[in-house]
Structures are given as C-alpha cells and as structure tokens.
Amino acid sequence: MTVTDPPPMVSHPPQRWRPDRSVITAIMVKDITAIRRSKAIVLPMLLVPGVLLIGLPAGIALFAQTRASPDLSGLLANLPASLAHPIAALPSAERMIVLVNGYLLAPLFLVVPLMVSAVLAADAFAGEKERRTLESLLHLPVRDQDLYLAKLLVAFVPTVLLSWLGFVFFAVISNAIGWPVMHRLFVPTTLWMILILWVTPAVASLGLGIMVRVSARASTTQEANQLGGAVIMPLILAAVGQATGLLLLNVTTVLGIGLIIWTIGLWLIRGGMLRFDRDRIASRL
Amino acid sequence: MSEPAIVCAGLRRVFDDGLALDSLDLEVQPGTVLALLGPNGAGKTTTVRLLNGILRPTAGWSRVLGLDPQTQGHELRHRTGVLTENAGLDDRLTARENLMVTARLRGIDPRTARVRVGELLERFGMTSHAGQRCQGYSTGQRRRIALARALISDPELLFLDEPTSGLDPAATDDVIDLIDSLAKDRGRTVVLCTHFLAEATRVADQMAILNRGLLLVSGSPRELADELWPEIELQIELEAPATESMLDALARVGGVCSADATPAGATVSITDRQVTPAVIDAIVSGGGRVFAALPTERTLADVYFAYEERLDPVHRGLRAADAPTNSTILEQASA
Numbered sequence: 001m002t003v004t005d006p007p008p009m010v011s012h013p014p015q016r017w018r019p020d021r022s023v024i025t026a027i028m029v030k031d032i033t034a035i036r037r038s039k040a041i042v043l044p045m046l047l048v049p050g051v052l053l054i055g056l057p058a059g060i061a062l063f064a065q066t067r068a069s070p071d072l073s074g075l076l077a078n079l080p081a082s083l084a085h086p087i088a089a090l091p092s093a094e095r096m097i098v099l100v101n102g103y104l105l106a107p108l109f110l111v112v113p114l115m116v117s118a119v120l121a122a123d124a125f126a127g128e129k130e131r132r133t134l135e136s137l138l139h140l141p142v143r144d145q146d147l148y149l150a151k152l153l154v155a156f157v158p159t160v161l162l163s164w165l166g167f168v169f170f171a172v173i174s175n176a177i178g179w180p181v182m183h184r185l186f187v188p189t190t191l192w193m194i195l196i197l198w199v200t201p202a203v204a205s206l207g208l209g210i211m212v213r214v215s216a217r218a219s220t221t222q223e224a225n226q227l228g229g230a231v232i233m234p235l236i237l238a239a240v241g242q243a244t245g246l247l248l249l250n251v252t253t254v255l256g257i258g259l260i261i262w263t264i265g266l267w268l269i270r271g272g273m274l275r276f277d278r279d280r281i282a283s284r285l
Numbered sequence: 286m287s288e289p290a291i292v293c294a295g296l297r298r299v300f301d302d303g304l305a306l307d308s309l310d311l312e313v314q315p316g317t318v319l320a321l322l323g324p325n326g327a328g329k330t331t332t333v334r335l336l337n338g339i340l341r342p343t344a345g346w347s348r349v350l351g352l353d354p355q356t357q358g359h360e361l362r363h364r365t366g367v368l369t370e371n372a373g374l375d376d377r378l379t380a381r382e383n384l385m386v387t388a389r390l391r392g393i394d395p396r397t398a399r400v401r402v403g404e405l406l407e408r409f410g411m412t413s414h415a416g417q418r419c420q421g422y423s424t425g426q427r428r429r430i431a432l433a434r435a436l437i438s439d440p441e442l443l444f445l446d447e448p449t450s451g452l453d454p455a456a457t458d459d460v461i462d463l464i465d466s467l468a469k470d471r472g473r474t475v476v477l478c479t480h481f482l483a484e485a486t487r488v489a490d491q492m493a494i495l496n497r498g499l500l501l502v503s504g505s506p507r508e509l510a511d512e513l514w515p516e517i518e519l520q521i522e523l524e525a526p527a528t529e530s531m532l533d534a535l536a537r538v539g540g541v542c543s544a545d546a547t548p549a550g551a552t553v554s555i556t557d558r559q560v561t562p563a564v565i566d567a568i569v570s571g572g573g574r575v576f577a578a579l580p581t582e583r584t585l586a587d588v589y590f591a592y593e594e595r596l597d598p599v600h601r602g603l604r605a606a607d608a609p610t611n612s613t614i615l616e617q618a619s620a
C-alpha cells in the first residue's frame with residue numbers, strides 16, 4: 001500500500017459528555033441482577049449489617065429487659081463528661097440501652113457503608129476483569145464516562161439504601177424492644193440523623209473512591225478486596241474509635257466532618273474517572 | 286472502487302512490555318472476509334482493538350467504515366460487532382439476559398431487542414437454553430451466544446476472534462456458512478482471526494499473516510499462492526511409478542520445469558496449464574497409461590505454512606538473544 005497520510009476528516013468539535021441514562025440504567029440493571037445471584041457478595045452484604053444493626057441492638061435491649069441493670073458507673077466514669085452526665089441522670093434501667101444503642105453502636109454503623117461499598121465496587125470494577133467480561137464491554141458503544149458512572153452507582157446506590165434500611169431496622173428494633181424499659185422513642189436523635197443522611201453516603205463515597213483506585217491495579221476481586229482492605233481496615237478502626245465522639249459534637253461540626261469525608265471521597269472518585277480510560281484499561285487486559 | 290471498509294497505514298502499538306504491532310498497512314474492501322492469521326502473540330487481538338478504537342495507536346493511522354477509530358470510536362462501535370477470544374459472557378446472567386443487555390447498550394429499543402434476541406437464539410439453536418445461567422454452558426454454547434451477541438445489531442463490520450473454537454463439526458460448518466453468507470449475500474465485512482486454516486480457506490477472500498507484531502504478507506490467497514508457486518504442479522496418476530525414460534521424455538517437453546516419479550505415477554511442474562496436453566502426450570508416447578492429471582490446488586493453508594516455514598527459527602523458539610529482529614523476519618519472509 002502506498003498511502004502514508006491519513007485522508008482528511010471532517011472535524012467535529014469535541015462534544016460535552018452528557019450521561020446516557022439508558023446505557024447507565026442497562027449496566028446497573030445487569031450488575032445488580034448479577035450481584036443478587038452471587039452468594040459470595042450477598043451474604044457478607046446482609047450478614048454484617050444484620051449482626052451490627054439488628055442482632056446487637058436487639059440483644060442489648062433484651063438483655064436490659066431480662067437482667068438486673070448492670071452497674072455502669074465505672075464505664076461512665078471513663079467517658080467524656082458531656083456524654084456521661086446525661087446518661088448517669090437517667091433511671092438505672094435505661095442507662096445501658098441508651099449508652100449502647102444510642103451512642104456506642106454509632107461507630108459500628110459506619111462500618112456498614114464502608115464495607116458494603118468496598119465489596120460492591122470490587123465486584124463492579126475488578127470483578128469485570130476477573131470474569132473476563134470487560135473486553136466485550138469495551139467493544140460496545142458505551143462511553144467511558146457512562147460506564148464509570150454506572151459502575152459507581154451500582155456500588156453507591158445499594159450501599160446507601162442498605163445502610164438506611166439497616167438503620168430503620170435498628171431504630172425500630174431498639175425502640176420496640178427497649179420500650180418496656182424506656183417508655184419512649186430514643187433513637188434516632190438529631191445527630192444520628194445527620195450521621196445517617198449525611199455522613200453515611202460520604203463514607204460510602206470514600207470506600208468507593210478507594211476501591212476504584214485499588215481495582216484499577218487488581219486483576220481479581222479477591223486481590224482488590226485484599227488491597228482495599230489494607231486501606232479500609234485502618235479507616236474502619238479509626239471510625240470505630242472516633243464516631244462515638246461524633247455524637248458528642250454539635251450539628252455543625254458533624255456536618256463539617258461529613259463534608260471533609262465527602263471531599264476526600266469525591267476527590268478519589270474524580271481521580272478514578274480521569275484514569276478510567278479505554279486505552280489504559282484495554283492495555284492491561 | 287468503493288471506500289475501503291478498513292484502511293490503515295503504519296499502525297503501531299507499543300505496550301509497557303514491548304512491541305505488539307508494528308507498521309501495519311492494510312486495506313480491506315467492503316463485503317470481504319479477511320483472515321487475520323498468525324501464531325499466538327502475533328498481534329491479531331491488538332489489531333482488532335486498534336481498529337475498533339479501544340486502543341490508541343502509538344503511531345500510524347486507520348479509517349474504519351470511513352471513521353477514525355481514535356476520535357470516533359463511539360460512532361464506529363455502533364456499526365461494528367466483535368466476538369472476543371473469550372466469550373465474555375456474565376456467568377451469573379442467562380443467555381437471554383446477556384443478549385438483552387447488549388441490545389440495550391447498543392441502543393436497540395426493548396421491543397425490537399426481544400424480537401432480535403429471540404431470532405438469534407433460534408438461529409444458533411439456543412432457544413431451549415435461553416433461560417439458563419451461562420455458568421453451566423459448554424464452551425460451544427458460550428461461543429454461540431457470544432457470536433449471537435456480536436450479530437445483535439446486524440453490524441456492517443464484524444471482528445470475529447476464533448468463532449468456531451469449541452464448536453462441534455456441524456456447528457462449525459454452520460458458522461462458516463453464516464460468515465460466507467454475511468459477506469457474499471449481505472455485503473458485510475468480516476475480519477476473521479483464526480488458527481483453523483481449513484475454515485479460513487473456505488471463506489477468506491483476503492489473508493494477512495502477522496508474526497510478532499509484523500505484517501508478513503497480505504493479499505488474496507490465490508495471488509499469494511501464484512507468487513509463491515509460479516509453476517503449476519501436476520499430479521499424474523499412472524498404473525505404476527513413472528520410468529526413467531518417461532521422466533526423460535517429460536524433461537524434453539517445452540514448459541516442463543521438473544518431473545519426478547511418485548508411488549502413484551509422477552509429479553510434473555509446468556509453467557502454464559496449456560502445457561498439460563503435451564505432458565500427457567509425452568507419457569502416453571512413452572507407453573504410460575494416464576488415469577488422471579490434476580493440478581495441485583494451493584490453499585490459504587499452503588500459503589500460511591510456506592511463510593511459516595521461512596520463519597522456522599522463530600517457531601522453533603530461539604532464545605530471545607538469538608531470535609531474529611523484526612526486520613530480519615521481514616527479509617526472510619520476503620526472500
């Protein structure tokens with residue numbers, strides 16, 4: 001062949017990306033259908049929230065009903081005064097339920113969005129490579145941004161919905177089983193609501209942002225979970241250590257902390273989007 | 286001549302771990318079946334990825350269906366269908382679900398998609414398995430569903446990587462007929478990456494042989510065979526191997542290049558098929574009885590192996606340091 005110069009092309013101005021809803025929906029429906037059928041994903045997704053948000057609060061509330069009230073004075077003495085004093089002022093039967101279900105379970109609650117988003121994101125991104133389905137997807141007329149957004153939503157939406165649903169269960173069970181002792185609704189508090197509606201999605205975005213980055217380097221879901229776990233576990237421990245404190249702070253501070261987590265999460269996600277490039281992905285297949 | 290379905294020049298792709306494709310020049314007309322041949326690692330998959338715009342070239346350019354895969358990949362992928370080396374089906378979905386998702390991602394409305402999916406499942410004999418998850422499928426069944434997926438939007442250009450791998454003989458035959466029909470009857474262009482040379486022989490109008498990222502040769506199998514074997518080889522069937530006197534008589538016939546005895550008679554190389562009657566006359570005059578005289582048909586497979594033979598050291602697996610460079614390969618191949 002003698003042709004060495006490309007034929008002239010009609011130049012088109014670069015088009016601004018607008019999300020293609022039908023494409024995004026189709027990918028989400030596909031992935032969610034597949035996830036629902038995967039025991040390896042569904043079991044941990046249900047088991048961890050089940051234990052943390054249903055089993056534990058129910059157990060604590062039942063324990064408070066059936067046993068003589070334990071002496072919490074030693075424990076309360078080690079808590080910040082701003083938390084300990086209101087609890088100490090309660091009738092002795094109510095102290096344990098309020099302390100555990102109202103405050104101490106809060107950090108564990110944040111484990112749910114972090115963990116679930118990580119599991120789903122690993123399946124959405126690294127799982128596609130592991131199942132060797134990514135190349136056929138790349139050969140379809142799906143824009144990189146639509147694919148990326150669909151994968152994000154596949155992990156983010158179920159995570160937030162599951163966390164919220166878990167919290168509804170937590171609140172209903174805590175109040176129902178605690179009713180004979182408390183005789184009133186004691187969760188959610190205002191700060192709990194901020195934690196649920198503002199901090200939880202932020203934590204989900206953080207878990208997602210981390211796993212998007214990690215999955216780009218991993219070739220299997222297991223590898224992504226291992227790499228992601230190395231980053232996420234310290235975060236979980238930090239969350240456990242710090243979130244009780246969140247409930248002691250005022251509304252503005254908790255909103256601010258949520259904003260910081262959102263910022264980091266979105267920064268990681270945006271970075272992932274910039275790196276989510278067909279050529280880069282196909283080069284690693 | 287109409288605009289080529291595929292044209293590329295100097296197409297090159299280098300990965301972090303080395304050269305995958307170097308200076309690929311190719312032109313494929315619409316309605317053509319191109320057999321892209323070569324050993325593993327030759328650059329076939331990279332070529333498909335470059336031509337369908339999922340990889341960017343390091344150098345060179347290409348136009349596929351008149352579009353630039355690099356800047357118009359999205360538009361291009363609406364008009365192409367790809368069967369990848371791995372079926373790439375989601376095992377957790379059923380065959381029907383896998384096909385429906387692809388149809389939706391290709392912008393086919395749900396109603397049309399359902400009809401089209403039903404037709405394709407029927408076409409590939411998978412209707413009764415359509416509701417089963419792909420996890421339990423045999424290799425052949427997966428291949429058929431993947432092929433159906435590549436055809437779902439009735440693309441103008443098909444890239445098929447080992448379409449018959451894992452299929453039984455009847456299904457293989459069916460797929461080859463389908464490819465032939467798509468090109469001949471429907472004017473579709475097909476790029477067929479395969480190791481099965483007999484199948485490629487049946488359908489390919491054009492062949493391109495790649496080796497270690499380098500295009501060794503491309504053209505129609507017939508033209509390439511004529512270049513490689515300018516002489517015609519006649520297999521002469523006699524009642525016994527040709528005698529010395531017969532071979533001497535044949536050597537004196539104008540247009541005969543060589544003559545050798547074989548257990549079945551003789552093999553005679555001639556410059557032109559017009560020489561055939563004179564060859565037979567010479568044998569008959571020498572007392573021989575000719576039962577048949579057939580020219581050896583040179584196939585795509587013969588062309589491929591002829592080039593492979595020229596690259597034999599490479600295929601014997603020389604140590605990297607001893608292996609010839611790409612330019613050496615090219616020189617050897619075109620020698």
